[in-house]
Amino acid sequence: MQQIQNYVQGEWVSGQGEELIARDAIHGTEIGIVSSAGLDYEAILDYGRKVGGPALRKMTFQERGRMLKALALHLVKIKDQFYETSFKTGATKIDSWVDIEGGFGNLFANASLRRQFPDLPYYVDGSHAPLSKNGTFIGHHIMVPKRGVAIHINAFNFPVWGMLEKIAVNLMAGVPAVVKPSEYTSFLTEHVVREIIASKILPEGALQLLTGLGRGILDHVTTGDTVTFTGSAATGKKLQALPHIIDRSVTFNLEADSLNASVLGPDVEPGMPEFDIFVKEVQREITTKAGQKCTAVRRIIVPEDKIDAVQEALISRLQKTSIGDPRMEGVRMGSLASSIQVERLAENIARLKNSQEVVYGDLRDFEVMGAQRDKGAFVSPTLFRNDNPFSNTDVHEVECFGPVSTLIPYKGLAEAAEIANMGKGSLVSSIITADDKLGREYVVEAAHMHGRIMVLNAKSAKESTGHGSPMPLLTHGGPGRAGGGEEMGGKRGVLHYLQRTAIQGHPDTITEITQVYQPGASRPEAEKHLFRQHFEELKVGETVYTHRHTVTDADIASFAQVSGDNFYAHVDATSLEGTIFEGKVAHGYYVLSKAAGMFVDPRKGPVLLNYGIDECRFTKPVYPGMTIGVKFTVKEKIDQEKRSKDDIAKGIVKFNVDVYDEEGETVALATILTMVKKMDQSV
Structure with a gap:
């Protein structure tokens, strides 16, 4: 029989003996021997x-x-x-x-x-x-x-x-x-x-x-x-x-695995798009992967006056769910992963039957397309109803890891959150509502017990990834029963x-370690203007010291006219009483624009473009008669891959722009992002 092998220490190897025979979950046929016994x-x-x-x-x-x-x-x-x-x-x-x-x-x-x-x-x-x-x-x-x-x-x-x-x-x-x-x-x-x-x-x-x-x-x-x-x-x-x-x-x-819950908002009535979205979402969560998802909806929490309508609509959709060999056209739900899972599911369904009513589904009576029910790991979707969730609490304790869920009524949104939280911590909860204020109310009340909350309505349903789909750039995990861990989450x-480690030292030392210019570090003057250097030539900390410029009333007036920024502090010296300004003040964006005119080398060179500004701050007012200069420093370099054979080899360079006055005090700070060509275009 085929061996399902291990890949360890650079080799594909088989374990000793037979720990398990892997079987086709649809037909029950043997796939191979699984073992990692005997490995070091x-x-x-x-x-x-x-x-x-x-x-x-x-x-x-x-x-x-x-x-x-x-x-x-x-x-x-x-x-x-x-x-x-x-x-x-x-x-x-x-x-x-x-x-x-x-x-x-x-x-x-x-x-x-x-x-x-x-x-x-x-x-x-x-x-x-x-x-x-x-x-x-x-x-x-x-x-x-x-x-x-x-x-x-x-x-x-x-x-x-x-x-x-x-x-x-x-x-x-x-x-x-x-x-x-x-x-x-x-x-x-x-x-x-x-x-x-x-x-x-x-x-x-x-x-x-x-x-x-x-x-x-x-x-x-x-x-x-x-x-x-x-x-x-x-x-x-x-x-x-x-x-x-x-x-x-x-x-x-x-x-x-956790007892996740989906809530129908109290504002949603039968016939509204959100009602149909809710029923479809819950049905999908019950049957996708045959309910074998750690994020599947196990508790369906609906307003008590809507529970009969939801039950009827949900059963109608479940009745249309064809079960069988997933290779066959028309099959909408496959099997559980193994016969072991079928046995465990049946045991937990029996436990839930002691405290709540089955309104749909029978593990012994359902049709299977393209396979034999007793050969594969097939089960029927099962829908329970629990009208007394505060006294019949098995639903908040027992998880059936399969296509099983329970309808639960609630009297008000606060009670809905209370019922959802009785699961003692879950990976995900959701609420389907057309009222964003109700969505906010539920999220704030329930967030402490759920790792993720999806708020769904007709505006987002078309592009929604669904209740059960954790996304790579968001955290996946949950408190309490869900384990208290986190996975994915982007950065x-x-x-x-x-391992985070604190480092201490002189700004020059910390600049060398981080490869990011730190305030107070040395700024050796560049022998060649930074805009004349290729990506490989630039060194963190290297600086251009520009000529200086004395700001005039005419500068401020001209910038106001060109920009259309006629804020009173820039154009009306009679309106400054009660303000922090001593007189007409230069626009912050004028100071930054003038700085650009001072540090830019206008000739064609390795700098391809400037595509943004980060961390821009105006730290001191600039009045007519004040003289400003710029320290223009290489802050950080980031390599960039070529997107195609014909793309230009380049990298991203962040420059620190420090605009200072005649007293040496900083009046404006910014980081500009530039794209700089490399010397070797074959890279």
């Missing part, structure tokens, strides 16, 4: 730390981002081959699209984050902190990649997305990963990892895979390692409490794998 887990983690870690840490954020982009492009080109494998997990084409291409999208999204990071292997966090009277001693923060390995223990429901959404973040941070997917669906993860390894886009050691049970992998984690766990809260908490994880301060991120997710 200590050596595997050490390999990641000693081989993958150094290779990734040598790369800058820009290089890591381009690496992720290249990997995403490669996988997209060969995506079709993954769908056939995904069908064997019980997923429909749409389910597989979310898992496969959603995972690739996560790579793209994290690759784009490179624009928010420096062209360095480490991150410069925030701005400097003055620590001395004369400015010769300052503080700052940098964040460097942790020198450990990320161990990702993933659930069975998203074999591709679950892996890629996690490794995209740690790879961007410069940290290697060992991925342990669920053994039940690891055959799909293995398929994707084989293509990743074969592409040679990632440096060796950056990614390793354990397809079996992986028992013992956490015995060898140590300081600097990061463990992420997705699955049941009970299992996650046991792992999180392991003594050596606590003793060695191993970072542990728990993302647990926040990357920072999770970096």
